[in-house]
Amino acid sequence: MKKLGILIATLSLLGCNTSSESEVESAEAGLALTDVTLEGKVGTGRWYTRAQVERGRETFERYCAACHGANAEATPNWRTLDANGNYPPPPLNGTAHAWHHPLAVLSMVIEEGGEPLGGVMPAWGDTLSEAEIVDVIASFQSYWPDEIYQLWLERERASRGLTP
Structure with a gap:
């Protein structure tokens, strides 16, 4: 018994x-941006889950891939000014400067667009929810090699005032 x-x-x-x-x-x-913890999740070892990556990839494909590439690889000449004097969209796959920015900045650029920083990316804040923006960031960060992710993680922790 x-x-x-x-x-x-x-x-x-x-x-x-x-x-x-x-x-x-x-x-x-x-998940809102303020709810994101930096603890590695099962299945990814990063702050995001596989489910977030999958949802983010769907959103990325719909709204971002036309400019940033299907796998966040952008265009071959993204460092060269175009005919209008603007830089083309950079890759978000860890090969450009996106990994230098904390989540708050990445989110702000997606929400407000590139204009506040001198760019031409459109603002998506009226189209995407905060949770969708978090998922989009998870999707493109999933392309980052582990070494780049670890460097980003150190910067993210520092931006939050956390010790390594």
Whole structure:
């Protein structure tokens, strides 16, 4: 009888763990920038989950890929001024300067566009929710090599006043 009680208690806990995983996934779907922690998540080892990357890739494909490339690789001559005197969209895959910026700046540029910084990227704040912006950042950061991600993580921690 005692073993049956332990078995029932164990199964109950397993049931709770399964539902809490779905609750985590549901909560993460509406994750605001201020809710982002830097703890490595299971499956990625980074601040974001695979589900965030997948949602972000769908959004990226719809709104960003036309300029930044399907895999965030941008255009071959992104460092050369175009006919209008503007730089083309840079790659976001870790080969340009995006990794130098903390999440708050990346989010701001997506939300407000590039104009406040002298660029021409359109603002997406009226189109994308904060959670969608967080997911888009997760999607392009997923292309970053581990070395670049670790360098970014150090900068992100410093921008938050966290010690390494």
